Each structure stands twice: as C-alpha cells, then as structure tokens.
Amino acid sequence: MNPLYYEEIVRRALSEDIGFQDLTTEAIISETQWSVAEITAKAEGILAGMDIAKRAFTLLDEQVSFQAKVQDGESVSPGQVVAVIKGRTRALLSGERVALNFLQRLSGIATGTYKAMECVKAFDCHLIDTRKTTPGLRGLEKYAVKMGGGYNHRFGLFDAILIKDNHIAAAGGITEAVRLVHEKVGHMVKVEVETESLAQVEEALRTPIDIIMLDNMSTELMKQAVQRIDKKVLTEASGGITLDSLVQVAATGVDLISLGWLTHSAQALDLSLNIVEGRV
Structure with a gap:
C-alpha cells in the first residue's frame, strides 16, 4: 500500500491515543532506555497491516527497527512471532496500542475473507x-x-x-x-x-x-x-x-x-x- 495514503491515518491515531504525552511511560521509562519487543500471534489467521504497524513506531522514533517475520497475506499460528521491534522503550510502549489496533483489525478482516474464500x-x-x-x-x-x-x-x-x-x-x-x-x-x-x-x-x-x-x-x-x-x-x-x-x-x-x-x-x-x- 502507498505510504502516502496511510501516513496521515496513523498520525491521527497516535495523536488521539498519546495526546500531549504518554503519562505512564514517561514517568517510568528514561529517554535513553532501549528494548526489544515481539509481536506474537495468539490465534490462527491471515496477517495484514504490517507496514502500518511499523509506521506507528517509526513515527515516534525513526531509529526504531521493525523486522517483519511474516508478510501480509501469509498465515500465522498461535505462538508464532510475527515481528521483532528494537528501539527506544518509550517509542515501543507509546506506539504499542495503535500498532496492534491496526494490525489486529486488518488481520481480522483478512482472516474472515480467507475463510469465506475457502x-x-x-x-x-x-x-x-x-x-x-x-x-x-x-x-x-x-x-x-x-x-x-x-x-x-x-x-x-x-x-x-x-x-x-x-x-x-x-x-x-x-x-x-x-x-x-x-x-x-x-x-x-x-x-x-x-x-x-x-x-x-x-x-x-x-x-x-x-x-x-x-x-x-x-x-x-x-x-x-x-x-x-x-x-x-x-x-x-x-x-x-x-x-x-x-x-x-x-x-x-x-x-x-x-x-x-x-x-x-x-x-x-x-x-x-x-x-x-x-x-x-
């Protein structure tokens, strides 16, 4: 999908969720703290929206590394790691919900469509x-x-x-x-x-x-x-x-x-x- 199309959508979603600041994360996590996170499937389905999920993190910090383990349109199983994300912990935590909201919603649509197609x-x-x-x-x-x-x-x-x-x-x-x-x-x-x-x-x-x-x-x-x-x-x-x-x-x-x-x-x-x- 053309990034020019979804860029503003992701920006609006982040603005809606974070507002002026992420009170919890900024109170607990220092600016320099660094982490590795994994996105894991908890159900069987078809993935969709990986680039959009990635943008939710990189808009907060361009230095975040997002490694997709599964591509859009591919199937996933419970317990399967679909992405590994590395970067400043603040960006990972502040972008988590928006990234998952997009990924879960779009993957749900892809999964339902696949079942119907079958x-x-x-x-x-x-x-x-x-x-x-x-x-x-x-x-x-x-x-x-x-x-x-x-x-x-x-x-x-x-x-x-x-x-x-x-x-x-x-x-x-x-x-x-x-x-x-x-x-x-x-x-x-x-x-x-x-x-x-x-x-x-x-x-x-x-x-x-x-x-x-x-x-x-x-x-x-x-x-x-x-x-x-x-x-x-x-x-x-x-x-x-x-x-x-x-x-x-x-x-x-x-x-x-x-x-x-x-x-x-x-x-x-x-x-x-x-x-x-x-x-x-």
Whole structure:
C-alpha cells in the first residue's frame, strides 16, 4: 500500500491515543532506555497491516527497527512471532496500542475473507467487499480484504455507478434511471443496477448496463435470474448472505458475491506485544 495514503491515518491515531504525552511511560521509562519487543500471534489467521504497524513506531522514533517475520497475506499460528521491534522503550510502549489496533483489525478482516474464500473456492466466482467500512479506514480495510484473497467493489460513490432501489424509486424506474446516468456519465464508468425481482431483471437487461445486482433474492430465484441473464452482463449476489449460505449462493452461477460483513463485522485477530529484552 502507498505510504502516502496511510501516513496521515496513523498520525491521527497516535495523536488521539498519546495526546500531549504518554503519562505512564514517561514517568517510568528514561529517554535513553532501549528494548526489544515481539509481536506474537495468539490465534490462527491471515496477517495484514504490517507496514502500518511499523509506521506507528517509526513515527515516534525513526531509529526504531521493525523486522517483519511474516508478510501480509501469509498465515500465522498461535505462538508464532510475527515481528521483532528494537528501539527506544518509550517509542515501543507509546506506539504499542495503535500498532496492534491496526494490525489486529486488518488481520481480522483478512482472516474472515480467507475463510469465506475457502467456502467458494470450487466455484467460478469472486467475493467482494462493500462500502460498509469504518469511517476513515476504508482504504485500509479494503486492502485487508485483498490480503485475504477477496476483491474490491467500488471504493466510493465517485468511481462507479450503482443504481439502487431508492434511485430507481426516485427516477420512476430502472429504464429512466439508466437513461439519466448515460446522459451525464462518461463511457469509462461501469454501470450496475440493483434488482429484486425477475421483472426488474428483465427491465435491466433492456438497458445499456454492465452488471446486475440480485439483491435479497432466494437462491432459487437467483438461479432463475442468472439463467435469464445468460452471461449478457456480470451478475452480483448481495444481501443477507452468510458463511453458511455462501456455497448455495455460489452454486447459482453468479459471478460476484458481495459481503458487507467482511469489514463491518470482522473479529479482530488476537495478537500481543511483549518486551523480551531491555537495557538502560
């Protein structure tokens, strides 16, 4: 990931946590004290966010050495050391929580994505994320999805057209909504339409679009829709899809399955940081 993107995010997180000063650390630890710390996995999962964790320490002290033992996208096991950090003890202690917050959150997303991908690996479909991300952390969380083997949907409202149910209602129908879009949007922008019935699928197919979303459909209805679309455009399944129902949805033949819970409900991967050596 481009450091220019996450630099300010890490700065804000450190400022939020440390504020004017780290009262505890500065009361106990001298400016010259030096330590070695290890970040250890306490659960099985997929790692993501190592460069971001590193920056949490080096922003506090550029002389800190951060040696990654595992790379983003690789698996870890309980008890495995994923990074060794050497430097002034104050920087290690003051940056610990911010570094772990990013690393645990992003690794949790990567781990959940990997588990979902394992469910559908026998099918010719991609799992994609959504805009249901933590405000201010979307780029990091979408990066974590990729590290888990998933794919990214649009980044925001600005890089693709997705005509949803409320757009359709406000415009007076799918046909009119698509017409208005093509009057104002350039040819390089993909257009997707959300549908909830076979009638809407039929209407969408009569318009110049690229993707049809099959939203909150039963797997039987979704299968019928996929057969009717017959690869004329890409198909995306969305709405209420769980880990337990993933296989049934993938078996309908859809090209894409979007899962909001990859980001909005990810369980953090359990990691810890411990000082293992120190000297004044």
